Amino acid sequence: MxxxxxxxxxxxxxxxxxxxxxxxxxxxxxxxxxxxxxxxxxxxxxxxxxxxxxxxxxxxxxxxxxxxxxxxxxxxxxxxxxxxxxxxxxxxxxxxxxxxxxxxxxxxxxxxxxxxxxxxxxxxxxxxxxxxxxxxxWWSPFSGIFEHLGSHLRVASCLLLPAVQLAVGICNPSWVSLPFFIGSCAGLVDWSLTSNVSGLFRWWRVLYIYAGCNIVLLYLYQLPINFSDMIRWIASFIGVFRISVETEGPDICSGLFLVSFYIMVCLFAFCLGLHHR
Known part of the structure; x- marks a missing residue:
């Protein structure tokens, strides 16, 4: 429950x-x-x-x-x-x-x-x-179903996490998404050299916190405030955007993948916690 x-x-x-x-x-x-x-x-x-x-x-x-x-x-x-x-x-x-x-x-x-x-x-x-x-x-039958689905979801998150991380890095090429792309490249190189799949999850703790900060920064920029020209220029330079009806598809996908990455890293960390117990 x-x-x-x-x-x-x-x-x-x-x-x-x-x-x-x-x-x-x-x-x-x-x-x-x-x-x-x-x-x-x-x-x-x-x-x-x-x-x-x-x-x-x-x-x-x-x-x-x-x-x-x-x-x-x-x-x-x-x-x-x-x-x-x-x-x-x-x-x-x-x-x-x-x-x-x-x-x-x-x-x-x-x-x-x-x-x-x-x-x-x-x-x-x-x-x-x-x-x-x-x-x-009456909740007991549903509890087992949700726990079973949750275990499969955590396994799927572990498998899809490297792809989602790469998608965050390439959907909206910018300075804020560059660490995700670098982390993906470093993981792929580590995997190819060592044949150890754990290399794909390198830097996940740092990127986890960084993704949370990115989500906060992106949300603050959506507030109904008239930002100055300097703030808008800085936001455009680093890759922070405002979501509206005119927002392009790659920007929307970048935001969705960013939130998905944060959730999936949480599930991945939960799996690691179960593994170490």
């Missing part, structure tokens, strides 16, 4: 909440997503000390849910008299209004925040009162 909640469901909800709206609140969700993946191989999914991360996630997500709900009620009462400057700051923070029922993004945002808080609370409850009572419920 806990491995499914913290290992798959909670990070998926946090990532969805981070991508649904570029804002400060969603940036906090992104940081939580990165931390959940980062600490999982180190402390294990069943370790009690993960509460130091789950409790803040629960409190923050539930507080954002309530704050967004109150903001919607105030906006519905005030209507068009709402100050545009104030709404600009609110938009940067991440508070949204209901523009159309055909595309109710704010409703999806509310649902994601509520589900995130409930999943975090469920894992806290399950780890505090033990996992035995979950085994005797």
């Amino acid at each position: 806990a491995s499914f909640l913290v290992g798959f469901l909670l990070p998926s909800l946090l990532l969805a909440a981070a991508l649904i709206n570029w804002s400060v609140i969603s940036f906090v969700d992104l940081i939580a997503f990165l931390l959940v993946h980062y600490i999982a191989p180190e402390i294990g999914y069943r370790f009690q000390r993960r509460h130091w991360l789950l409790w803040p996630i629960f409190i923050f997500s539930f507080a954002v849910f309530l704050a967004q709900l109150v903001y919607l009620l105030i906006w519905a009462a005030v209507g068009q008299d709402w100050d545009t400057a104030e709404t600009g700051w609110m938009r940067l923070l991440g508070f949204m209004i209901l523009n159309s029922w055909r595309n109710p993004t704010v409703m999806y945002f509310l649902a994601l925040q509520l589900l995130t808080s409930l999943v975090a609370l469920a894992d806290i409850y399950s780890s505090r009162f033990g996992f035995a009572r979950w085994r005797d419920t």
Whole structure:
């Protein structure tokens, strides 16, 4: 139960909440997503000390849910008299209004925040009162299925990790993606000289942290802020881009492969942890 909640469901909800709206609140969700993946191989999914991360996630997500709900009620009462400057700051923070029922993004945002808080609370409850009572419920058949699929997913991640790393390095040739390309070339050379497949995973710890920093930097550049010409020039020079309807396919693939690489390295590190136990 806990491995499914913290290992798959909670990070998926946090990532969805981070991508649904570029804002400060969603940036906090992104940081939580990165931390959940980062600490999982180190402390294990069943370790009690993960509460130091789950409790803040629960409190923050539930507080954002309530704050967004109150903001919607105030906006519905005030209507068009709402100050545009104030709404600009609110938009940067991440508070949204209901523009159309055909595309109710704010409703999806509310649902994601509520589900995130409930999943975090469920894992806290399950780890505090033990996992035995979950085994005797309707969840037990699904638990075995998800654990079986998770083991195959971790093996697939280990096999595909070198290819994903190379894709990050070549999809968007730039200074920020150069370390991934150099790491892939060094791994291939090591493999060809030593015939040891472990050479393909050389520098994975450094690239793991570097990928997380890249994700944070790329997300910060998506915030609805009017950056100066100097910042935009530096971002363009090093290879950081803004995602919009005009963004080219290689840039989108580069971002997707970057996030995939971070997740797959986490699964690879988890496999190493199981191997060394």
